[in-house]
Amino acid sequence: LPWGLTLPWLTALLLGLMGHLVRGSDFQHHRYEDMVRALFAVQSECPYITRIYSIGRSVEGRHLYVLEFSDNPGIHEALEPEFKYVGNMHGNEVLGRELLIKFSQFLCEEYRAGNQRITRLIHDTRIHILPSMNPDGYEVAARQGPEFNGYLVGRGNSREIDLNRNFPDLNALMYYYEKTNGRNHHLPLPDNWEQQVEPETLAVIKWMQNYNFVLSANLHGGAVVANYPFDKSRDPRIRGRNTYAATPDDKIFRKLARTYSYAHSWMHKGWNCGDFFDEGITNGASWYSLSKGMQDFNYLYSNCFEITLELSCDKFPPASALPREWLGNREALVSYLEQVHHGIKGMVYDENNNPIGNAEISVAGINHDVTCGLDGDYFRLLLPGTYTVTASAPGYIASTSTVTVGPAEAIQVCFYVYGRGIMYMGA
Numbered sequence: 001l002p003w004g005l006t007l008p009w010l011t012a013l014l015l016g017l018m019g020h021l022v023r024g025s026d027f028q029h030h031r032y033e034d035m036v037r038a039l040f041a042v043q044s045e046c047p048y049i050t051r052i053y054s055i056g057r058s059v060e061g062r063h064l065y066v067l068e069f070s071d072n073p074g075i076h077e078a079l080e081p082e083f084k085y086v087g088n089m090h091g092n093e094v095l096g097r098e099l100l101i102k103f104s105q106f107l108c109e110e111y112r113a114g115n116q117r118i119t120r121l122i123h124d125t126r127i128h129i130l131p132s133m134n135p136d137g138y139e140v141a142a143r144q145g146p147e148f149n150g151y152l153v154g155r156g157n158s159r160e161i162d163l164n165r166n167f168p169d170l171n172a173l174m175y176y177y178e179k180t181n182g183r184n185h186h187l188p189l190p191d192n193w194e195q196q197v198e199p200e201t202l203a204v205i206k207w208m209q210n211y212n213f214v215l216s217a218n219l220h221g222g223a224v225v226a227n228y229p230f231d232k233s234r235d236p237r238i239r240g241r242n243t244y245a246a247t248p249d250d251k252i253f254r255k256l257a258r259t260y261s262y263a264h265s266w267m268h269k270g271w272n273c274g275d276f277f278d279e280g281i282t283n284g285a286s287w288y289s290l291s292k293g294m295q296d297f298n299y300l301y302s303n304c305f306e307i308t309l310e311l312s313c314d315k316f317p318p319a320s321a322l323p324r325e326w327l328g329n330r331e332a333l334v335s336y337l338e339q340v341h342h343g344i345k346g347m348v349y350d351e352n353n354n355p356i357g358n359a360e361i362s363v364a365g366i367n368h369d370v371t372c373g374l375d376g377d378y379f380r381l382l383l384p385g386t387y388t389v390t391a392s393a394p395g396y397i398a399s400t401s402t403v404t405v406g407p408a409e410a411i412q413v414c415f416y417v418y419g420r421g422i423m424y425m426g427a
Helices: 007-022 032-045 095-112 116-124 135-148 171-180 199-210 250-263 294-301 319-341
Strands: 050-057 063-069 082-087 126-130 213-220 223-228 281-283 305-312 344-349 360-363 366-371 377-380 385-392 399-405 411-418 421-426
Touching: 032 050, 032 063, 032 095, 032 135, 050 199, 063 095, 063 199, 082 095, 082 319, 095 116, 095 126, 095 213, 095 305, 095 319, 116 319, 171 294, 199 294, 213 294, 213 319, 223 250, 250 281, 250 305, 250 319, 294 305, 305 319, 344 385, 360 377, 366 377, 399 411
Parallel strands: 082 126, 082 213, 213 305, 223 281, 344 411
Antiparallel strands: 050 063, 063 126, 223 305, 344 377, 360 366, 360 385, 385 399, 411 421
């Protein structure tokens, strides 16, 4: 051994480093009260870059708490994208919940330690973390414990409703519009939709209405794969085979899924839990078709691109497995978050520099538009390449320009409104 280190000294050194990285005593399963305490502890440790807010309550009255990280908590800053992580949608799939609690602690600790990568993320992004969308289901699963947890015990909410089959079904409408050249984004909700969904689902939809999210991931368990939209097949099963259901943004979704998979310690290897997924990714419908899922709803109802991360073979792993899982997912959680800063972004202004909210941004060849937020800023995730981009707003003549996107930070492209026309101005 170099530098005169004996084996016991080296072992002690490595254990010390590992302890610094994962601090095994931090790893435990958090019941509801424990989770709330952990979130408020992070807020107390990092008060100037965090905020805790509730998006609503579960059937049994538990708050759905979100921990926000930003250099200006509680404020949307123009041209700063909004990002969300959602965990524990299925109450008995608990790894996502624990990873997001740990990720929150990690962001706070690394920011305080001066980690430049994390500091830049928090300064340039507004990050929202919902560790548990289904706290009632979790309590049912946790009463069984890791050793005896059944495959479905605690999956649904306290009414035993599967929340990932509970969003309004916009896919059928989208597939109809594809054939009739109809609307390709922000599809309308059905009448009385609020009476048709569970309180937890309602809270998340209202959350999406209140924040102009750009990118999201939804953390599940029971497999190890990054799953991307669409989840619902366009066609009935053909001779028992599931069919691939691509979104207009299939290439960027594949890239997003690969970003997580390859940054994860073993997801990209493909063979996990007795299944094989090439590169550790899959189109949802080509795996199995499901209706009324959350990731498809994000894409069809809002500006948000969401993928579903299946992170563990065991839905309720023992606490002893959590340190390894954290080390396996830590880099992936950061790398995926960084993807929110790719593509193009900008403002739409009138001739007096007043921002125009809800203007539409379309990209030729990709049949899915995005809209500006209320502040007039837009974000459009794109792969590197050259694109024809059009900005339009009610009462104005649309304007088109060619934009080249590189592999690094988002290209800033602004549009200015003059009279009834919109004139392109590059940043």
